[in-house]
Amino acid sequence: MKYFLALFVTFTLLAADEAHEIIKKLDENMRGESIYMSLSMKILSMKHLREMRLESYSQGTKKSFVKILYPPKDRGITFLSLENQMWQYVPKIERVIKIPPSMMLQNWMGSNITNDDMVRQSSIVEDYEPKIIQKSGTVVTIELTPKEDAAVVWGKIITNIDTATYTSNKDIFYDDEGKEVRVFLYEKVKKFGKYYIPTYWKIQPSDKEDSYTEILIDEVQYDSGISQEYFKKSALKRFSR
Amino acid sequence: MFSFALKNILFYKGRSLTTFVLTFVSTLLFVVYVSMMDGSHKSMLQNAIKIYTGAIEIYHKDYRDIGGNEYLIQDTSAILKKISQIEGVEAYTSRYETFGLLSSKNNSAASMVAGIEPEKEKSLSSISEALTEGEFLTEKSGNCIYMGVELVKKLKVKLADEVAFIGAASDNSFAADIFRVCGIFKTGSFEFDLSTSFLSRDYFDTLMLSKNKASYITIKVDDLEHVEAVNEKIARVLDDNLESLTWKTLMKTMVEAMEVDSIFGYISLALFLVVIFFVIMIYGFINVSSRIKEFGVLRCVGISNSNIFSLLFYEIFILSTLAIAVAAPIGGYICYYYSINPIVIEGIAEMYKDYGIISDEIPFDFSVFTLAWNILLIYVLNFLSILYPYFYINSFRPIEASRHV
Amino acid sequence: MFRLMLKMAWKNSFARPARTVLLIIMIAVSMSMMLGIQGLYDGMALNIADKNKRSDSGDVSIFAQEYRINKDIKFRIKNALEIKKELQAMNGVKAVALRINADGLASTARKSSFAQIRGIDLAEEELFGKFSAFLKEGEIRLDKKSAIIGIELAKTLKVGIGSKVIFSTQDTRGEINSVALKISAVIQTTNIILDSSTVFVDLKKLRTFLGLKKEEATQISVMCEDQAVIEDLKIKYQALDVKSFFELQPMMQMMEEMMLIFNSITFFIVMSVVFVGIFGVMYVSVLDRIREFGIMLGIGMQYRYIRMQIFLEAIFIGAIGYIGGALIGLFLLMYLREYGLDFSSFADALEMWGYEAVIYGTIKVSYFTTTFLAIISASVLSVLIPLRKIKKLNPIEVIKADK
Secondary structure (H helix, E strand, O other): OHHHHHHHHHHHHHHHHHHHHHHHHHHHHHHOOEEEEEEEEEEEEOOEEEEEEEEEEEEOOOEEEEEEEEOHHHOOOEEEEEOOEEEEEEOOOOEEEEOOHHHHOOEHHHOOOEHHHHHHHHHHHHHEEEEEEEEEOOEEEEEEEEOOOOOOOOOEEEEEEEOOOOEEEEEEEEOOOOOEEEEEEEEEEEEEOOEEEEEEEEEEEOOOOOOEEEEEEEEEEEOOOOOHHHHOOOHHHHOOO | OHHHHHHHHHHOHHHHHHHHHHHHHHHHHHHHHHHHHHHHHHHHHHHHHHHOOOOEEEEEOOOOOOOOHHHOEOOHHHHHHHHHOOOOEEEEEEEEEEEEEEEOOOOEEEEEEEEEOHHHHHHHOOOOOOEEEEOOOOOOOOOEEEEEHHHHHHHOOOOOOEEEEEEEOOOOOEEEEEEEEEEEEOOOOHHHHHHEEEEEHHHHHHHHOOOOOEOEEEEEEOOHHHHHHHHHHHHHHOOOOEEEEEHHHHOHHHHHHHHHHHHHHHHHHHHHHHHHHHHHHHHHHHHHHOOHHHHHHHHHOOOOHHHHHHHHHHHHHHHHHHHHHHHHHHHHHHHHHHHHOOEEOOOHHHHOHHHOOOOOEEOOOOOHHHHHHHHHHHHHHHHHHOHHHHHHHHOOOHHHHHOOO | OHHHHHHHHHHHHOOOHHHHHHHHHHHHHHHHHHHHHHHHHHHHHHHHHHHHHHHHHEOEEEEOOOHHHHOOOOOOEOOHHHHHHHHHHOOOEEEEEEEEEEEEEEEOOOOEEEEEEEEEOHHHHHHHHOHHHHEEEEOOOOOOOEEEEEHHHHHHHOOOOOOEEEEEEEOOOOOEEEEEEEEEEEEOOOOHHHHHHEEEEEHHHHHHHHOOOOOOEOEEEEEEOOOHHHHHHHHHOOOOEEEEHHHHOHHHHHHHHHHHHHHHHHHHHHHHHHHHHHHHHHHHHHHHOHHHHHHHHHOOOOHHHHHHHHHHHHHHHHHHHHHHHHHHHHHHHHHHHHOOEEOHHHHHHHHHOOOOOEEOOOOOHHHHHHHHHHHHHHHHHHOHHHHHHHHOOOHHHHHHOOO
C-alpha cells in the first residue's frame, strides 16, 4: 500500500513536471533566447479586410521592438516595450508617445490582439499552473490555470500541444466564468535551427463570427544576436526608417 | 338664488373677504410656483440639449451600447437627404466621434475627438458660443483643434500649441497627426470640458478615413413639443439597422431627475393647498353655522335642499371666480414676464456645473394649459370646501334650525 | 379663580364643537404634513451628506498640495502616519482614516474600464464611517487577494461576487503593474465617484503594490466632534491641502442652505394660514358670545379675566391641534424614517445625483419645538383683535341689543 501511494505521488509529480516541461519547451520555441520575425497580418472586421506587415525583435520576456512595414501610410511606426512600459513612435508626427496603461489593453490596431498580449505574452510559464488533461498520440491537451497571484484576465486556457515539435495547434481562452472568449489556431509548423514554430496563426473571437485576425510568419531568426540598440528609447526613431 | 347669493356675499363681508383673499393667494401661489418649476426644468433640459445633445439623434443600432467602428453609420449623405425632406426638421448635421490619445510635450490625456461641420454646428449646439479664447472652427480650419478648457489645463497647453493625436481610424487602421490649438471652450459641464475636443470634419475625415460615415446624426426640430411626431416620421424612412431616439431617451436620467423634483414640488404645493382648503372650509362653515336659523326659515318656507346647495354653490362660485379673475391675470402676467425676462441668480451655474447646468437664469414657463388646469383645481377645491357645511345644515331639521341660536 | 377660568375656557372651546374640531383637524393635518415634508427634505440632505462624509471625506480631509488637481501618487503625504498619530491625540477628533488612491484600469477577460483603486484599512473605516453599512452584496472582508467594488463599476465590468478583476496602474517608479483581485463584496455608498469607479483593497497591500513607504498615504480624512478642529488643522498643516467637507463639496452646502430656506418659507406660509384659520374661528366665537361677555363685564368681572379666558380658549384649541399634529406628524415621520418613500422607478436619476432610490425622512426635536411655539403664538395673536372688540364694549348696550 505504502509502495502504491509512493508510486502514485511520484506519478502525479512526474505528470505535473511533464506539463511544466511541455509548457517550458513550447515557450522556448515561441521565443528562443532572442527572436526576429517578419510577419504579415490580415485583419477582418466590419466585412473589411486589412493587411499589414511588420518586423518584430524580442529578447526574453521584457524587451521587444516592433516596426510596421506596410501599408505605406503606417510604414515606420515603431513600438518599444520594456519592463511593462510601452512607447510608440509615429514618423508622420515625429513624436515618441508613451502609451498609458489604459490604452495598452485596447485592441491593437483593430486586431483581436490587445497591446497587453504583445507586452505580456511571456507570462505563460510564470503565471499559469499547467495540468495535463488528455493525451492522444503526440498531442497533449493541457489546461493552464492562472496562479493565485497572477494578474491575468483569463479564467483558464486550454492548449493542444504536439510534443513532436512542442508547438500548439489550438489555444482556447476562457473567461472567469468558464465561457469561451477567443481561440488561437496554429498551423504550418516549420523548423528553424533547433526550434519549431507554427507559421500560420488565426485568432478568432468566440462571439464575433465575422471577425478574425490571421498572422503569417514570413521569416524567423532565432538567437541571431539582436543588437541591444533595438531596446533603447532612441531605437524608436533610429530604426523607424 | 344667484342674486340671493350675491346679497349674502355682500352681507357677510368678513367671510367673503377672507375667502377671496385666500383663493387669490392660493391661485397666485399655485400658478407661479408651477410655472417656475416647469420653467426651470424646461430650461435645464433645453440648455442640456443646446450644449451638445440633439432633440433627435440617429444611431446605428448597438452603437450606444457597444460602440466602436463596427457600428458607424455608413452612407450618411443618403440618410441626411431623406431627413432634409421631413417636415418639422429645422437643422441637422452628422458627427464623427472617436477616442484617442492627445499628448502635449509632457502630458497626455484620453479624449473624445469629434469631427464636426462647424457651420451647421453653430445652429445646432452651443459649443461655438462656449468659446472663451481663440476662435471656433471653420470648414477650412485644417488641423485646428477646439478644446475643452479643463482638457487644456490637463495637457498644460495654450493657444497655438501643438498636440499630438494617436488613435484608430474608422477602419481600425492607425491614425496619428499633429493638431494645433485654435480655440478653447467652456460649457460649464466639467466632464465635457475635460474630455472633449473638436475638429472640422473636412480635415478629420481625411485622417480618419471617415468620409460619409458618422457616429450619429443629430437633429434640431422646429418645435420641441412635436419632437415625438417628427421622430416617428424619421423612424419610418430609416433602415432597420438604424435607430432614431429623442432627447427623452438620450437624457433619461436628467428627465427622471426633473420628474422627481416635480414630485417634491407638488408635495409641497399639496401642503399649501390643503391648509388653504381647510381655512376656506372653516370660514364657510362658520358662516353657514351662523346662518342656521336663516336656512331653517328658508326651508320652512319651502325652499328645497338642492336650492340651498345651489345657494352655497353660487356663493363660493362668485367668490372664487372673483378671486381667480383677479389672480389669474396677475399670475399669468408674472409667469409671462419671467418667461421672457428670466430671474437671474448669480452663481447657480457655477454651483451646479457638474450637472450640466450652464445658465444662471431661471425662466418661468408660460402655458395656457397649465394655467387652466391650475385654476380648475382651485375651483374644485373651493367647491369641495362647501360640502361639509352643506351636510352640516342638512343635519338640522327645519324647525329645529329656525330656532337655533 | 384660575381653575374656574380654565374650566370655562375648556367648556367654551367646545361650545361649538363642530367648528372647533374642524379647526383642530386643520391644525393637526397641516402641521403633520409640514413635519413630514420637512423631515423628508432634511432626511434627503442629511443622508447624502452623511454618506459622503462616511464613505470619503469625513468632516475634513488632508491631501498633499496639488494632489487633488493632478490625481497622481507623485503628490502624496510623506509623513501620513505621524500626522495620523497627532490627529488622534487631538481633542475633538473622533476618527481618522488613511487612504491611498491611484487611477488606472480595471479589466476582465471581456471588458475594461477606467477606475480608481483605493487602499483602506477596514477596521479603521468601520470606526470612521461604519463601512460595513454600505454592503450591498457579499461579505465585507479584505484579505490578501480580495477587493470590494462599487456597485456601478461592478455593473460596467459585469462582475459579481467571486469574479476576478485585474487592476493595472503605474507605481511610484512609473512602471505599469497589474494585480489580480477577487471581488468579495459589492458596496453602494451613493457617492458617485466611489460607486462608479472604485475598487477597494487593503491599505498595506496597495502600499506594497505601488511601492509606497509605510508612512505614506494620499489622503487623511478626519471625523470631528467639534467643527472648530477644522480651522486648527488648517493652521497646523499649512504645507498640506486641508479641505473641509463643504469646501470639497460646495454643492452640499448650497443644498443644505436651499433646504433651510425652502423649509422656512413653507413653515411661514403654513403658519400664517393656520393663523388666519384660528383667527376666523376665535373672532366669530367671541362675536357670538359678545352678549355673554357684556353681562360678565356688567356684573363686575374684570376685563383681564375675560382676556385670560379667551387667551386660554385659543391656547387650548392651538394646543390640542398641536398635540394631534405632533402625534400624526411623529407617526408619519417614523414611517418615513423606517420605510421611506420609494422612488425606485427613478433610481437612475436619483443615483446620478447621489440619492438612494428610497428616500428616508429624519426626525429632529426642533421640528416639534418650533411648531409648538409658532402655533401657540398664532393662537395668542389671533385673539388680539377679537379682544379689542370686547374691550371697547359698553356692557349696557350689548345686553340691550337682542342679537
